[in-house]
Amino acid sequence: MVVDAATAVAVGVDPATAVAIALLTAVTIATRLLGPMIMRVVGAPPRVEAFLEAMSVSVLAALVATIVAVSGPREWVAVGVAAVVAVASRSAIWAMFAAVAVAATWTASVP
Structure with a gap:
C-alpha cells in the first residue's frame, strides 16, 4: 500500500475495505468511550460481569490456539x-515474557 502525501489517501486500497476499517474503528472507539459511562448508569448483573471477564480470556485462548494450530x-x-x-x-505478564524469550532464543540459535 502506498500513501499519497498530498492527499493523505491510501492508493490501491479497495473502497469497501476502507469503509469497513473506518466503521470498525468508529464502533471500537464508541464502545471504548461510551461503554463504561453506560455501565455506570445501567449497571450489570453479576452474571454479565462474570461473562465479560471470562470473554477476554476466551478471546486470548482462541488467538493462542489458532497460532499453535x-x-x-x-x-x-x-x-x-x-x-x-x-x-x-x-502472572500473565511473566508468562508472556517467558514465551517471547523462548521464541526469540529459538530463532537466534536455530538456523
Whole structure:
C-alpha cells in the first residue's frame, strides 16, 4: 500500500475495505468511550460481569490456539513454557515474557 502525501489517501486500497476499517474503528472507539459511562448508569448483573471477564480470556485462548494450530515447534514450545510459567507464577505478564524469550532464543540459535 502506498500513501499519497498530498492527499493523505491510501492508493490501491479497495473502497469497501476502507469503509469497513473506518466503521470498525468508529464502533471500537464508541464502545471504548461510551461503554463504561453506560455501565455506570445501567449497571450489570453479576452474571454479565462474570461473562465479560471470562470473554477476554476466551478471546486470548482462541488467538493462542489458532497460532499453535498453524505454527511449528518453536511456537508450540513457547506456548508450553508460557503455560507452565503462568501456572507457577500466576502472572500473565511473566508468562508472556517467558514465551517471547523462548521464541526469540529459538530463532537466534536455530538456523
